[in-house]
Each structure stands twice: as C-alpha cells, then as structure tokens.
Amino acid sequence: MPLSPAEVQRIARLARIELSEAELAQALIQLNGIFDLIAEMQAVDTEGTEPMSHAQDLVLRLRPDGVAQADQRAEFQAIAPAVENGLYLVPKVIE
Amino acid sequence: MHNATLAELSQALRAHRVSSVELTRLFLERAQRLNGALNAFITLDPERSLAQAAAADRRIAAGQAGALTGIPIAHKDIFCCKGWLTSCGSRMLSNFVAPYDAHVVERLHQAGLVTLGKTNMDEFAMGSSTETSFYGPARNPWDSAAVPGGSSGGSACAVAARLAPAATGTDTGGSIRQPAAHCGISGLKPTYGLVSRYGMVAFASSLDQGGPMAKSAADLAWLLGAMAGFDARDSTSLERPAQDYARELEAPLKGRRIGLPKEYFGAGLETDVRRAVEAAVDQYRALGCEVVDISLPNTRLCIPVYYVLAPAEASSNLARYDGVRYGFRAPEYADLEEMYVKTRAQGFGAEVKRRILVGTYVLSHGYYDAYYLKAQKVRRLIAQDFARAFERCDLILGPTAPSVAFDLGAKSDDPVQMYLSDIYTVSVNLAGLPGLSIPCGFGAGGRPVGLQMVGNYFQEARMLNAAHQYQLATDWHVRMPPGVE
Numbered sequence A: 001m002p003l004s005p006a007e008v009q010r011i012a013r014l015a016r017i018e019l020s021e022a023e024l025a026q027a028l029i030q031l032n033g034i035f036d037l038i039a040e041m042q043a044v045d046t047e048g049t050e051p052m053s054h055a056q057d058l059v060l061r062l063r064p065d066g067v068a069q070a071d072q073r074a075e076f077q078a079i080a081p082a083v084e085n086g087l088y089l090v091p092k093v094i095e
Numbered sequence B: 001m002h003n004a005t006l007a008e009l010s011q012a013l014r015a016h017r018v019s020s021v022e023l024t025r026l027f028l029e030r031a032q033r034l035n036g037a038l039n040a041f042i043t044l045d046p047e048r049s050l051a052q053a054a055a056a057d058r059r060i061a062a063g064q065a066g067a068l069t070g071i072p073i074a075h076k077d078i079f080c081c082k083g084w085l086t087s088c089g090s091r092m093l094s095n096f097v098a099p100y101d102a103h104v105v106e107r108l109h110q111a112g113l114v115t116l117g118k119t120n121m122d123e124f125a126m127g128s129s130t131e132t133s134f135y136g137p138a139r140n141p142w143d144s145a146a147v148p149g150g151s152s153g154g155s156a157c158a159v160a161a162r163l164a165p166a167a168t169g170t171d172t173g174g175s176i177r178q179p180a181a182h183c184g185i186s187g188l189k190p191t192y193g194l195v196s197r198y199g200m201v202a203f204a205s206s207l208d209q210g211g212p213m214a215k216s217a218a219d220l221a222w223l224l225g226a227m228a229g230f231d232a233r234d235s236t237s238l239e240r241p242a243q244d245y246a247r248e249l250e251a252p253l254k255g256r257r258i259g260l261p262k263e264y265f266g267a268g269l270e271t272d273v274r275r276a277v278e279a280a281v282d283q284y285r286a287l288g289c290e291v292v293d294i295s296l297p298n299t300r301l302c303i304p305v306y307y308v309l310a311p312a313e314a315s316s317n318l319a320r321y322d323g324v325r326y327g328f329r330a331p332e333y334a335d336l337e338e339m340y341v342k343t344r345a346q347g348f349g350a351e352v353k354r355r356i357l358v359g360t361y362v363l364s365h366g367y368y369d370a371y372y373l374k375a376q377k378v379r380r381l382i383a384q385d386f387a388r389a390f391e392r393c394d395l396i397l398g399p400t401a402p403s404v405a406f407d408l409g410a411k412s413d414d415p416v417q418m419y420l421s422d423i424y425t426v427s428v429n430l431a432g433l434p435g436l437s438i439p440c441g442f443g444a445g446g447r448p449v450g451l452q453m454v455g456n457y458f459q460e461a462r463m464l465n466a467a468h469q470y471q472l473a474t475d476w477h478v479r480m481p482p483g484v485e
Helices: A005-014 A021-043 A073-077 B006-014 B020-038 B046-061 B103-110 B153-160 B177-183 B217-227 B271-286 B299-320 B336-347 B350-363 B369-389 B415-420 B426-431 B460-473
Strands: B041-043 B072-076 B114-119 B166-171 B186-189 B209-214 B257-261 B290-294 B395-399 B435-442 B448-455
Touching (some): A005 A021, A021 B299, A021 B350, A021 B415, B020 B046, B153 B166, B153 B209, B166 B177, B257 B271, B271 B395, B271 B448, B299 B415, B435 B460
Parallel strands (some): B072 B114, B072 B166, B257 B395
Antiparallel strands (some): B041 B114, B186 B435, B435 B448
C-alpha cells in the first residue's frame, strides 16, 4: 500500500522536518521504494516468536543514588547556540 | 616507517629508534600532502596531535609506556574527542567541539596512543560510500573514481593510503567491514557490548558497535585489547574480564570447521568477488580447515528488517538535534516550531532525513506492530539461523560485499540499491555477533575484495587467529594502492 503525499507530510510534521514541494515529491517516491523493500518481511510467519530488541539479554544495572559527575555546565553551555544567565534561549512560547 | 606494523612501531619507539613526535610528524605530513585528493580527514590539528606525542615521549622516557604508547591513530569523526571538532559528517554538528572524550578515545589515550585527526564518514554513519558526508566524499586510494565504502570510509582510506597506522571505526550494518573490504584493509566489528558506546554519536543503539581498522589481523588484536572494556556509562556495556586478543594468533588451524552459507554465494554476488572468496576458502582448506556447507535461510530478510529497525532507532536518537543546546541552529525563524523544523531541514542531509522519516513512520500510531514489532520478531529468526549454523561450524566465511567498490555517484540517487550493498553484513549486527573483513584479492578494475569472517559471540581471539594465519600464508594485506610507496 503506497504512501500518499498527505501521509509523507504527516510523517515530516511528526519528525519536525520542513519539506519543500520538490522534496516532498522525491521523498514520496523514495519512501515507497524503501517500503516495497521492507514489504518482503510481512509474509514471514512469526507466530510465537519473541521480539528481539537487543543482541544480548541484559538486565539494566542500578548504581548508588549519589553524585556521579562533576559540574560541567559552563563547558556545555559554551557550545550552545544561544545562552543567557545560564539559560538556553529559544523563541518566546508564552506571551 | 609508514608501512610498519604496530608491533614494529612499538619496538622502534621503545628502542628509541624513533620518537612519537617524529612518527606523528611523519603521518601528519603524509595526511596533509594527500588529503586534498583523498578527503580522508575532516579535521587535522597538528598542534594538538604533537602535544599528545610529546606527552607519549615523556612516558616512554620515564619507563611508563605500554605497548601502544606513542603510536598515532585516526578517529572516525563519530567519536567525541575533547577539544576537537566532532561533526559526525553532518552540518548539524559542524560547529560541535566535543566537551568530553568517548570511552574508546579515553581508553586509547590512556594507553598512550596519539590522536592523529578525525576521519570522514557518511553523515551520522548512514551510508555505504562516504558520499553522504557534509564534507564531501572520501576517495578510494586504489582508484579515485571509486568510493571507499562507508560509513567509516575516511578511516579505511587513511589506513589504506598509509596516512595513519590504524584507525577507529563504527559498524551498525557493515560500516567497518565494508569500507575495509573496499580499501583492502582489515577491520573488526566486535561482539555487541564489548566496546562502550559512550561518546560515540548514536545512530541505531541496539546495533552500533565501535571497532578497530588496521593493516592486519595482528594489529586489530592489539587495538581491540585497548578499545574493549566495561563502561558503566553505557547501559549495554558488558562486564567481562579483560583479555589479550593476540593470545591465540599463532595457533594452528588444523581441524577448524569453516561454514559456507549457501545464501552468501547465490544470485547478486559478482563473479570477481566470488572467485577471490573461493580462492580464500581453498587457502583455509590448505591450512587444515574442514569446510562445511551451511544455510542461513533468513538472509534475504536482513535488509528489510535492518531498514525498519535502524531508521526507527535513528529517528528516536536524532530527535535530540533541535538547535537548542548544541550544534547547528537555522539562522532565520519566526517561532519555536519554525526553529525546530528549519534547523532540522537545513542541518540534516537527504539520506538522514529519509531515514528519520522511515523511522518515524514505522514507530507511529497504527504501524508499530506491523513494522517495528514484526521486524524485531524476524530479527530473532535471523539470530537463530546463526545459532543453528554454529552447531555445525566454528567460523563462517563469505564475501564482505557483493561487488568491489562501486563508482562515485553510481548509487547515490537510488537508496534501495545502496542499501542492498549491505546484504552480507547487516545480519551480523542484527544478531550482535562479531565479524571481520580481511583483504583476499582483487576484482574488476584492480579494486580490492574483502573476505568476511563471522564468529560466535566473544570468539574474537579465535577469529583473529584464523585471519592472522591466512595473512601469514598470503600477502594481500601488505599490497599497497598504486602511488603509495
């Protein structure tokens, strides 16, 4: 079932990526090509198969609830696009 | 000197026949001279490299040197190196100077290796040709009309052209093995979890694994020991005792059972590659191995499964690039929403956007079960194929890629064709197994052919042993690209 332009537009909106008309048209063709490739997997019988989310069966570790890292705020803020008084600046969202 | 093995460099440094500063200067000079044509490096910073080399020389003088102290190494630009531009081949991180070291970089630095520079790569490691790099494609040193493979194409190119004695790479679907094959070098993707992902820019977290790229299997063994190790900051890092991966290099191969998956020798495999790989299998027979036919029946499903799971994980991982805390921000926008969508539209290249869109779709409401969950179930079937195969053999051999390196531009407009070049490598990542590629001859146009070897979990030492024994009996790995003396 091929994707429609409206669906591609919706995905782009969810992914927060602006697409021009030309990019949308190209994305439509290429995504449909990719989903044709993916379709082959649908015919496989996976009844009773456990999904495999990771290569190893791991149990997430816990660590003591203590300070684990030194303060690096200044270093991290030094590479931010816009900061003021220790805060990251973005366009106003509440008037 | 630029063609020496790591063991030879180590001896020369310890015997004071050469200093780390001299060695680093030699490789920097080569890199600066040849990078214009090859585009293997995104960043060279001689001052920083030479300061590290001088520190290594002081360690050697003080008798505090390890085996690798003073040897230069190039890092794929996906690894955070404190104070170095870490672009991941993307405009999105084209201004990102890492404020910390990746665990791998930290470990190699502790071992005394010198950072020689940051190598070119496909944007966010998404590609098989290094053509999606924001910094332009790297070239194949064997033929400038050919791609070096990808995504760790810059690292493979640098090692092949002897601009660096060794390099780091990362492999999500073949990104160490395929460029190693295309550039005629050796590369290893370890068992998932052996090498920490901390400070390695995330692409698909359940598949990403760092590993070494070098001229020989023996060099890989030395490097893996320095790179691998538990790291609490990576939730999937494995707690395993340290080991010497070179310990079995000299063991004879007599009686070792080698499995040949029939699916890896079927339609789609180019004749020149088949011929070189079959000759390599004959060499293993001559070394005393027993060859058995095996089957990995779900091989054809690897690409569909990979191109659901990897984009899904990527779309989630790359959601962090919003122009707020670091990296690129679009210059013009009216409000917050527009800042996000324009930053991501301008900061990401076409292939990255394509994968984010695919990933967003397969994770979206109503499609999750049909795509993502389905792919995870088929992933298990693929892993089970390998488990069954390893009941009948110790190692699996086959081609690394279906053809020799293709021409620049040949597949860049056709994502599906590009994806199919990963056909023999992605299954290894899906199963989490270790895989390596070593040179085994030349095909069309004099371009190198890679032999892929897959082992069972944690069998790196035995795989490196098998690769090393092959390299003792053959000389493909010491051949150099034309013009590289």
